[in-house]
Amino acid sequence: xxxxxxxxxxxxxxxxxxxxxxxxxxxxxxxxxxxxxxxxxxxxxxxxxxxxxxxxxxxxxxxxxxxxxxxxxxxxxxxxxxxxxxxxxxxxxxxxxxxxxxxxxxxxxx
Amino acid sequence: xxxxxxxxxxxxxxxxxxxxxxxxxxxxxxxxxxxxxxxxxxxxxxxxxxxxxxxxxxxxxxxxxxxxxxxxxxxxxxxxxxxxxxxxxxxxxxxxxxxxxxxxxxxxxxxxxxxxxxxxxxx
Numbered sequence: 001x002x003x004x005x006x007x008x009x010x011x012x013x014x015x016x017x018x019x020x021x022x023x024x025x026x027x028x029x030x031x032x033x034x035x036x037x038x039x040x041x042x043x044x045x046x047x048x049x050x051x052x053x054x055x056x057x058x059x060x061x062x063x064x065x066x067x068x069x070x071x072x073x074x075x076x077x078x079x080x081x082x083x084x085x086x087x088x089x090x091x092x093x094x095x096x097x098x099x100x101x102x103x104x105x106x107x108x109x110x
Numbered sequence: 111x112x113x114x115x116x117x118x119x120x121x122x123x124x125x126x127x128x129x130x131x132x133x134x135x136x137x138x139x140x141x142x143x144x145x146x147x148x149x150x151x152x153x154x155x156x157x158x159x160x161x162x163x164x165x166x167x168x169x170x171x172x173x174x175x176x177x178x179x180x181x182x183x184x185x186x187x188x189x190x191x192x193x194x195x196x197x198x199x200x201x202x203x204x205x206x207x208x209x210x211x212x213x214x215x216x217x218x219x220x221x222x223x224x225x226x227x228x229x230x231x232x233x
Contacts, residue, residue: 002154033216033217033219034217035217035219037155037220044223044224044225045147045155045209045223047219047220047221050219050221051219088154088155090155090218090219090220096173096174098171098174099145099157100157101147101157104154
C-alpha cells in the first residue's frame, strides 16, 4: 500500500481533459511540495510538474498541477494518444524521513 | 548535456550483495542530491534512498524496508554515486534508477533520470 493514494486508472477521449488525484496526509502533501512524473512503457520517468505547479522547460502548458490541503492534482488538457502512460506523484514525508510515491495512475486515451 | 548512467545490475542469489553505480556528467555533481528509485516488474515506483549534496553534508536517508541492508555513497572525484545492496531478498528484484535532485534544495524533484539497471534476486 502506497503512502500516497492515486486512482489506478483514468481514461478520456482525444482532445478532452483529465485530472489525476493524489491524496496524502499532513506529514507529506500537507507540508511538502509535490512533483509529478510521466512514465512511458519501458522508459525512465519524466518530470512534468515540480513544486506543486511549476513546469520544467519543454513541458507543454497542457500539463498543470495544483495542491489543496493534503491532496494534489495533475491536469492534462487536449489529450493526445501519446499521453498514454503511467503517472506518479511524489513528495517528501517528514514523519518517515523518506520520499514517497503514489501507486501510479494509468492513463488511457480512448 | 546532463546524463546519468547506471551500471552493475545482474543476477544474485538471496542473501548476496551487489553494487550499483550511477555515473553523472554534464553538471556540477557535488551540487545535487542523488536519489535511487526502484520498480519491480509491472509495479509502481518506490523510493529507495538518497545521498544529499556537499552543502548538505552528504547526508543519507533510506526507506524502512532497506535500512541497514542498503548503503548509498558517492565519489566526487569520479562524479559517481553508488548503491550497495547487501542481504538481498527476492522482493528486492527490480529495475533500479538513479535520479538527480538539482541543487538539493527544498523538497525532492527529479529532473534527470538514468536508464535503469535490472537487479534479479533468485536462486
